[in-house]
Amino acid sequence: MVATEELKTTVSQEDGDSRNPITYDLLQENQSKTSKTRQYVAAMIICLGAVAAGTALSWTSPVFPQISAGNQSFLNSTTGDTSNSTSNENDILLTDSQKTLVGSMLPFGALFGALPSGYIADRIGRRSTAMVMDIPFILAWITLSFANSVGWLYLGRFLIGIATGSFCVVAPMYISEIAETSIRGSLGTLFQLLLTIGILFIYVVGAFVTWKTLSMLCLIIPILLLVGLFIVPETPVYLLKRGRRSEANRALKWLWGDYCNTSNAIQAIQNDLDQTGADASVKDLFSNRASRNGMVISVLLMVFQQFSGINAVIFFMNEIFKSSSTIDPKACTIVVGAVQVLMTLASSMLIEKAGRKILLIFSSTIMTVCLAMLGAYNTIQRHTDVSQSIGWLPLLCIVLFIVSFSVGYGPIPWMMMGELFMPDVKGIAVSLSVMMNWVCVCLVTWLFGVLNAGGADVPFWFFSAWMGVATAYVAIALQETKGKSASQIQSWLSGR
Numbered sequence: 001m002v003a004t005e006e007l008k009t010t011v012s013q014e015d016g017d018s019r020n021p022i023t024y025d026l027l028q029e030n031q032s033k034t035s036k037t038r039q040y041v042a043a044m045i046i047c048l049g050a051v052a053a054g055t056a057l058s059w060t061s062p063v064f065p066q067i068s069a070g071n072q073s074f075l076n077s078t079t080g081d082t083s084n085s086t087s088n089e090n091d092i093l094l095t096d097s098q099k100t101l102v103g104s105m106l107p108f109g110a111l112f113g114a115l116p117s118g119y120i121a122d123r124i125g126r127r128s129t130a131m132v133m134d135i136p137f138i139l140a141w142i143t144l145s146f147a148n149s150v151g152w153l154y155l156g157r158f159l160i161g162i163a164t165g166s167f168c169v170v171a172p173m174y175i176s177e178i179a180e181t182s183i184r185g186s187l188g189t190l191f192q193l194l195l196t197i198g199i200l201f202i203y204v205v206g207a208f209v210t211w212k213t214l215s216m217l218c219l220i221i222p223i224l225l226l227v228g229l230f231i232v233p234e235t236p237v238y239l240l241k242r243g244r245r246s247e248a249n250r251a252l253k254w255l256w257g258d259y260c261n262t263s264n265a266i267q268a269i270q271n272d273l274d275q276t277g278a279d280a281s282v283k284d285l286f287s288n289r290a291s292r293n294g295m296v297i298s299v300l301l302m303v304f305q306q307f308s309g310i311n312a313v314i315f316f317m318n319e320i321f322k323s324s325s326t327i328d329p330k331a332c333t334i335v336v337g338a339v340q341v342l343m344t345l346a347s348s349m350l351i352e353k354a355g356r357k358i359l360l361i362f363s364s365t366i367m368t369v370c371l372a373m374l375g376a377y378n379t380i381q382r383h384t385d386v387s388q389s390i391g392w393l394p395l396l397c398i399v400l401f402i403v404s405f406s407v408g409y410g411p412i413p414w415m416m417m418g419e420l421f422m423p424d425v426k427g428i429a430v431s432l433s434v435m436m437n438w439v440c441v442c443l444v445t446w447l448f449g450v451l452n453a454g455g456a457d458v459p460f461w462f463f464s465a466w467m468g469v470a471t472a473y474v475a476i477a478l479q480e481t482k483g484k485s486a487s488q489i490q491s492w493l494s495g496r
């Protein structure tokens with residue numbers, strides 16, 4: 001009891017006036033409770049970067065048909081312009097090779113954005129890094145909105161890739177450091193949820209407006225993000241790392257409410273920081289057993305996410321929809337986008353009840369079956385005509401695949417990436433994990449083309465095998481992290 005009173009006195013003295021409503025710990029009045037509202041608000045604001053990333057990833061879907069050579073009539077059908085003159089909106093007409101370059105600029109830029117972001121976040125803070133990296137988003141959409149040559153498209157897509165890669169690092173770090181243990185999982189899934197909302201936004205709006213108008217509308221999102229970042233505080237973890245205890249206390253008050261027990265919360269964070277020391281190097285990341293094991297898990301989850309073949313399945317899905325005489329491809333992409341949003345939302349509600357491990361196992365198991373069925377369908381189609389009688393099977397498999405990906409391997413690798421590492425190595429570890437994710441994006445895209453040359457069934461058998469391995473790995477090697485504190489997770493990773 002005496003120690004508790006001394007701790008309260010110390011914190012009160014460090015934080016200034018003990019009756020200041022911002023810094024005064026209302027626990028001293030025997031009232032202790034936390035509010036989760038502002039934690040969700042702060043997470044939603046930082047995840048506007050995920051919305052912007054989603055719009056960037058899917059931007060090419062409605063835009064390429066408008067600016068492809070030979071598709072000049074597309075714009076007129078969109079705008080209602082029936083004149084024969086060339087519209088200023090359609091000055092750029094891309095060849096197939098130029099479209100490939102425009103598309104590849106984003107993952108290329110993302111590698112450059114992810115690499116330094118963790119280091120920058122450890123130097124200037126998570127919120128400040130988000131502010132800095134929001135500038136490429138704004139510049140990119142301005143560039144794309146007023147582009148009049150393919151060179152400007154290359155530049156815009158590269159800049160947007162830098163910002164996208166950066167926010168894949170910073171947003172999960174920020175969320176993991178502001179969230180209470182009880183809602184860390186649901187807050188962590190917000191990144192993937194808002195990313196799918198950004199994708200759906202492009203699918204819906206892009207079906208009705210020209211590509212330059214679409215780009216201008218996308219510019220609104222990073223502007224709102226920049227405004228929101230001036231409202232939310234820096235993470236208490238980063239502030240305590242820099243010895244700014246008074247500011248950390250105020251940040252906790254803002255995030256967890258005026259009636260939260262900031263004394264205990266700050267002491268718990270400080271205890272974790274005391275175990276780690278100063279910012280670690282890459283060598284430290286791999287020399288420490290807990291950090292090394294966390295790195296292996298994080299990287300493997302990212303590899304499994306991409307080697308689920310999500311991009312290949314979406315590509316196959318478009319081919320199915322285009323070949324169907326009864327289904328409008330635009331409507332189908334909107335429906336699939338809506339399914340992704342709804343199922344990712346379901347994951348955010350399930351993750352603190354079902355847990356990470358069970359959702360990952362469910363996700364990879366269903367994807368294994370769906371991919372195998374797609375492989376079998378294409379094998380049958382290559383050799384017989386029986387596939388015509390089961391033409392509904394690919395569509396069913398695609399829907400189930402999207403559902404299972406959205407509740408497991410879509411959001412959970414991003415969320416767990418933020419909770420597996422201690423603050424001293426988190427910046428480096430998250431940057432390397434995100435880099436590996438984008439390397440896998442490029443590798444899977446290349447592999448799909450190579451494997452598809454051997455037959456349309458080969459890629460799906462390949463990805464199905466990977467999901468089988470993912471199921472076995474998670475079932476055997478992964479422990480549940482739901483409800484565990486940072487120190488408990490580190491104890492598991494270190495083998496204690």
